[in-house]
Amino acid sequence: MSFFRSARPYIIAGPCGAENREQVLTVAAALSGMNVQLLRAGVWKPRTRPGSFEGHGEAALQWLQEAKQRYNIPITTEVADPAHVELALKYGIDVLWIGARTTVNPFQVQHIADALRGVDIPVMVKNPVNPDVALWEGAIERLEKVGIKDIAAIHRGFSGYTAANGYRNQPNWPVPIELKRRRPALPVFCDPSHITGDRARIAEVSQKALDMHFDGLMIETHPTPDAALSDAAQQITPAQLATILAGLIVRDEHTHDMSGQEQLEYLRQLMDSLDAEIVDLIARRMELSAQVGAVKQLCNMTAYQPARWREIVETRGARGLTQGLTQEFITELYEKIHHESIRIQLAVLEQAAGKSVKE
Numbered sequence: 001m002s003f004f005r006s007a008r009p010y011i012i013a014g015p016c017g018a019e020n021r022e023q024v025l026t027v028a029a030a031l032s033g034m035n036v037q038l039l040r041a042g043v044w045k046p047r048t049r050p051g052s053f054e055g056h057g058e059a060a061l062q063w064l065q066e067a068k069q070r071y072n073i074p075i076t077t078e079v080a081d082p083a084h085v086e087l088a089l090k091y092g093i094d095v096l097w098i099g100a101r102t103t104v105n106p107f108q109v110q111h112i113a114d115a116l117r118g119v120d121i122p123v124m125v126k127n128p129v130n131p132d133v134a135l136w137e138g139a140i141e142r143l144e145k146v147g148i149k150d151i152a153a154i155h156r157g158f159s160g161y162t163a164a165n166g167y168r169n170q171p172n173w174p175v176p177i178e179l180k181r182r183r184p185a186l187p188v189f190c191d192p193s194h195i196t197g198d199r200a201r202i203a204e205v206s207q208k209a210l211d212m213h214f215d216g217l218m219i220e221t222h223p224t225p226d227a228a229l230s231d232a233a234q235q236i237t238p239a240q241l242a243t244i245l246a247g248l249i250v251r252d253e254h255t256h257d258m259s260g261q262e263q264l265e266y267l268r269q270l271m272d273s274l275d276a277e278i279v280d281l282i283a284r285r286m287e288l289s290a291q292v293g294a295v296k297q298l299c300n301m302t303a304y305q306p307a308r309w310r311e312i313v314e315t316r317g318a319r320g321l322t323q324g325l326t327q328e329f330i331t332e333l334y335e336k337i338h339h340e341s342i343r344i345q346l347a348v349l350e351q352a353a354g355k356s357v358k359e
């Protein structure tokens, strides 16, 4: 069984960075008495700008090793190159993780994978900084190819130009959900600390993640968060972590409640037939698009028509609002439909252009 399936939810906690021996031992002592499966601490910190706290490297690995021995708790740290891997193994790190700024670079992931060839150690892979599920999966595949068997993914959100919607990193939930769809057996954890960047919102995002079938949580925990050398605003104390964990509702994918099961099946049947109608309607709409494309070809008009598109966004959004749907949702939905509609029309225009050249 996977190392990461020993608890549900599987909880990883510990400071953003290992700052000194006392800090590491203090937090390890507190967490080892709680329902925490793995102690995390960064010893090499990839920071946005130079001059910030970048970790204590090998010295910090010794503190982690001491914490593991004293408090009998497995330990994990981030590795970003083969030298990190070598040192982490030397100091008995139990689980490695690859950070978002490394996952984004296939060359670097391959260097790490090569250093792990023949090593039996669980590895966690954070999402790349950009919302690219194939790149995330690609990093996992590189590890699998060198024989790493126990792999988990961590969703830490996606970096943007600014913090939007109150999140430090955009959660963009469809991306990890797609990863889970592609790989049903892969444990996928959520890192609410990096997604929120704000300790006040960790409980809310943790619950949301569990309700979206995430298998565990990685939560940054520090003895004195406000004094932390990195990511102070998003770290919490072990006591605060205990409160959050105690408040989480853990729900199951399935139920043994027969009447609940029956109601669910009934509602799903209704959805099945509505979805069949939706798909048929979309297909009919796309047929109309092809016809519009043919008219545009005859009249020498562009496929994309900004004024009409604006009108669609406004009118469909307004109708959505009257039905209790958000304008944002309707816009996103229509963006997809519009994109496909344009693709179909471009194909019509292209085909016609090919024909006229041949004639």
Ligand SMILES: C=C(O[C@@H]1C=C(C(=O)O)C=C[C@H]1O)C(=O)O
Residues within 6 Å of the ligand: 289, 292, 303, 304, 305, 306, 308, 309, 312, 337, 338, 341, 342, 345
């Ligand atoms: C269908 C048209 O072509 C494009 C596709 C649209 C659509 O699918 O709704 C809207 C405007 C155009 O960008 C059109 O011009 O009406």
